[in-house]
Amino acid sequence: MERHEFGVAVRQLRESTAPAAVGLPIGRRRVQGLRREELGELAGMSADYVRRLEQGRSHPSAGVVNAIARALRVGRAEYERLCALAGYAAADGQVPNEVGSGALRLLERFPDTPMFVSDAAMNLIAVNSAFVALGHWELTGDPWDWNVAWRTFCDPFNGFKQSADDATDHEAILAARLRSALLRYPADASLAALVDEMRSRSRLFDTLWRTPRPVVAYESSAAFIHPDGGAVTLVGSLLAIPGDDLAALMLTAAPGSADAARLAEIVDHAGEPAIIRVGQSGPG
Known part of the structure; x- marks a missing residue:
């Protein structure tokens, strides 16, 4: 076959x-x-x-x-x-982390929608200014500062809150994506080190790694606590970017809702739209 x-x-x-x-x-x-x-x-x-x-x-x-x-x-x-x-592993087996033209076009076309692009190992590699404006992604100096899975299981954000059901969906998605990445890139030593460290540091992640939960839908909801003290609830939808083995996460609010109005205020205060390539020292 x-x-x-x-x-x-x-x-x-x-x-x-x-x-x-x-x-x-x-x-x-x-x-x-x-x-x-x-x-x-x-x-x-x-x-x-x-x-x-x-x-x-x-x-x-x-x-x-x-x-x-x-x-x-x-x-x-x-x-x-x-x-x-x-039936072979790729020649170098490293997680690709180049921001291709497709990813850039996606970021450019939705300047008012908070969005990031991540590689297969869940490292952020590019964000737009609307995402930065949410103000929740503070850096701690950790080697995996820009890794979504690491920040979820081992170094959580203070300004990111989810219900139990949404957290369950979010955690299942991240564990499944890391498992898939390790199968596709078995020679990426940094990815393997990330998974080993996460299994050591997070009992929850280790449990999900050994007994994965089914992924029902590639989206979940969260409240983002802005530095000014206000909160906005957004739904994150994960989209594949074919050809580059990347993914984009779009954060949206229900049309006409108070959250949509609040998000518009936050983005408006961010100034001119921009795309920021972020540094990451994790896998890839």
């Missing part, structure tokens, strides 16, 4: 790759994307071997997977997927 799925993935990537994107002339073409001969030449293999791979009749080596990924110039997430389908 994995061999067949790998072949399907290679064919889809080949047919969706524009020749110009890999340095080939466009010319007159009767097929979509690249020809098998062209992929073979770029990857250093025969067109017949590419055909066998796509038909699931040959199992690729790790070197072949890397060659195909380089030839097609795929993004990190697609490279990880090809490796997984072929």
Whole structure:
């Protein structure tokens, strides 16, 4: 099954790759994307071997997977997927933490909505000024200051309050995402160290790691206590950013509610919209 799925993935990537994107002339073409001969030449293999791979009749080596990924110039997430389908860990196995164009566009298009972008290990890598305006993310000097999971289980925010049900959902999401990240990036020593330290420091996290709770929905509600003493209740919705193995969290209030009006005041006082790339010394 994995061999067949790998072949399907290679064919889809080949047919969706524009020749110009890999340095080939466009010319007159009767097929979509690249020809098998062209992929073979770029990857250093025969067109017949590419055909066998796509038909699931040959199992690729790790070197072949890397060659195909380089030839097609795929993004990190697609490279990880090809490796997984072929049964290998990625060559370096490190959590990617580059803010891609898709993530930047998302932050730019919602300047009045508090939002952050995180990597697969739950490190914040970019935020917008509306998120900063909430004023709850104080730094403590800890090595994992910018990691959402660490701050939830081991170093909680004073200005972030949740009901028991919302906390349960939030904790289940974070534990599930870290477990998934460690499976995809087994060679990331810093990610492994984070998980080990969290299991040592937080009994709750260790329990969730050993006996995961089911994730019902990738959102939860929380009250953010602003430094001026006021509070605003927002719902955080987690959105995947395909291609870069990143995620965005958008914080919204019910339309027409007192929380929506309060949020508008907070964001308005933040001044001109901006995107801030934040430092992080955790995994990735």
